[in-house]
Amino acid sequence: MILIEMMCDLCDFTLLLQSTPSLIISLFGLLVTGKLLENVVETTGMQKFPILLQSNCILNFKGNVELLYALYLSSLRQNDCVTYEKYLRYVFDNGNLVLLQSITIGITIGIIGIARSILVGIFELKLLTTILTTSLVTCTITTLIFILLLYLTIEFSKWMSISPDNVILPTLGSLSDFLSIRFLILFTDYFKHFSIYILSLTILSCLCIIPFCIFFVCASKKRMPIQSVSILAFTYILSTFGGYILDKMSIKYTFVASSFPVYSGLAVSISFIYLHKIFTSVSNRTEHNSKLSYLTLIITSFLMIVFYILLSSIFDLKRSLMFYALFILFFIFQVMLLLKLIEMLAKFLQCYDGDIGIISLPIVTAVGDVTSTTLLMLLANIKDN
Template identity: 25%
Template sequence: MAPLVSTKNDYIELSSTLNEDDEPPDMRQQEQQQLAYPMGHKRSASIHRNSMEALLEEANDLTPQDDDLAKTSVTTTRPKHLIFQSLPSLIVSLVGLIVAGVLMDEYQHWDVFLKTPELFILLPILLNLKGNLEMILASRFSTSANMGDLDYGPVRRSLVIGNLALLQVQALVAGAMAGLASFALGLITRPDSISSYYESVYMTCSSMVSASFSSAILGVFMCALILICRHFQVNPDNIACPLASATGDIVTLILLAGCAVVLQNHMESLLSTFVFLVMLSLVPLFGFVVWKNKHLKDLLFVGWTPIVCAMVISSLAGVVLEQYVEKYKGVALLTPVLIGVAGNLGSIYASRISTCLHQDTHENYTSVERVLFLMNIPVQFVFLVIIWGFDMGQLDYNFWFFFTYILVSLICTFICLKIGKWMTIGFWKMGYDPDNYVIPYLTASIDVLGTVLLVITFSLLTSSGANDMSAPGNMQTSSLDNASR
């Protein structure tokens, strides 16, 4: 009994239904939290599963004073709540995707990128790795919020510090992997180029610094956002993943460009080596912080497989994109938004299902899938209006272009929602925490699928004469071929 007395005043209610006595959760809530956390490689085999009849009976027996307590533990499934909470974040993520595309287009003319073309190889690899890390954090922390673990001071502080430290470990390792991979790919694609030790360290150092600093900024932002959502009774599952994806790309791009410019002036010196060693020494430091955290200790050595596999799978999309980006107009402009919006919708769905599985509550799959599927239409409509209004991509905006693009986006969204549902439930049944495994595989799969579908659509439009999607250089080649025939 002594531990219960000593921890009584350590619990601080964060939700809007404040507990004036500052009491710890009852024994039932403690049991649920112990079963759910630490959420590591394997879930506890003794997870208590209530039948749906028992949940419905318990909900019907709630007294008025218990109603607020129920709201803190059951995921909101009303369509209007989902729309009001998710649509603004999806619009913001759309703007973020467009801004990221504009930045990438601007960077290709910078002197630092012209002198070091490997930086362009680094960009998609680093953005993919970093995006997955931040979305995993958003999904995992959203589950913690909906489970009520963030309502109590010691647990909240432990989870915030542990998640930020874990994100630094993952970002530093992922940054090193991305830097070395981009340098190696640069040697393969440009065998005649002269590369040196200094250039390899320069690439790796720039990647690690930008990944670490962007993770620090975005990690604090996401934790604060989810805590605010919890306080105002907003389900963070509906908004966290899209915002993590959108802001992550922009911040990482800006930091990478800044680091590359600063370090390029000292490329032939030992400055990059010194910075690299400093960043490398931070890995065991942050790793020790995570190791001492009982809630996240197990996550230090798990979750790397989906991140690495996602990088490999996404590279296939990069190969397809590289082959057709100069053949068809608008591929570079449309692909990131097409796969980005579908991936965000699928991530919202997967995050919601994961929370329900941890809470042992029921998700209305049909209703949520329908709402998320239809939500893709206004988001894509806003995107098409923006690129049409600013005449971006030098596209021929006719009926067939709009129709086929919307159709492909709906197909991608439908498939992404289904894959997200099957993966989340599948990993849960196999004993793995979906928060740490689903999103990397989901986003990587939709990267390949969306890119292939868009290229096929553009090919059909061009071959049928409905819309000439050929790039200007390719159009001249086609004309010469037809003349020779």
């Protein structure tokens, strides 16, 4: 009885029970995503394409925009003062804004991929055009899917009387990651057989969507905030640097390609639950026991990473006990770091009336990626020794 009482004091069982199923779904999605990237690294015909660099940039650049949209949409749906008609208008108008940003991001990532290829001595015009096309088409299609799934998920959460804070960000975040990587690989393999003329028409078709998005965005009366140029520049540089290191590391250590989506994605998904709770609490002026949520999410992170190790040991080669112990410790350390970062940002931004969601989300994602890359580099060196 004493042990049960202690557990009740240390853990929010509602949060644990509601977040665990969605995180398990996320875990399976990220596990499959990792295997997809590992297969790409080992496939000779795909090695000339900067898939890992593109993947990392897509997951960060596009992921931030989508999750920010989810953050505001979920918070608005929980606000009883907002009518359903106004909510639907917000969904549509800001969905166009997200799509517009995603198309722009697709072009940016394509240019980053082209720059990387040129730096390693690849000047083939068709290959460079393929890189731009795959990035643009992947970002456009997966964002449209994300917007639809987000709306359905929020409505399902409302109908089931489940807090969307514990479901939306972890589930949709990893699902979007999986779809982005899957489509990127499929489109790369598909478009590499096309002529430059067809690729150019495909790019033009995606760009034709932009005027329609701009029209609806300009006509909107309630738009969600857009991240500042300084925040975007900071996070883009960090993510691009992390993606480039990841791209280089995966050549020698294939396990890094499969582990990174889980190591980074799962830690960030867990931390986003914390961010979402703080954001909803501040936006709707409700109480939130941050200490209890913090301890619960640390326990959750331990359970999730142990479950991942059990799954990966079934499908992958067995590794040493020391490796698994460090794998778990590094992961929990990363989650603790991200949760503390969110706390610091929330306190700082509240003092200066800053927007917690729009500033914290990209910073947490970028820091999570760099931390994951650094910790996996340490694990790779330990594995060698």
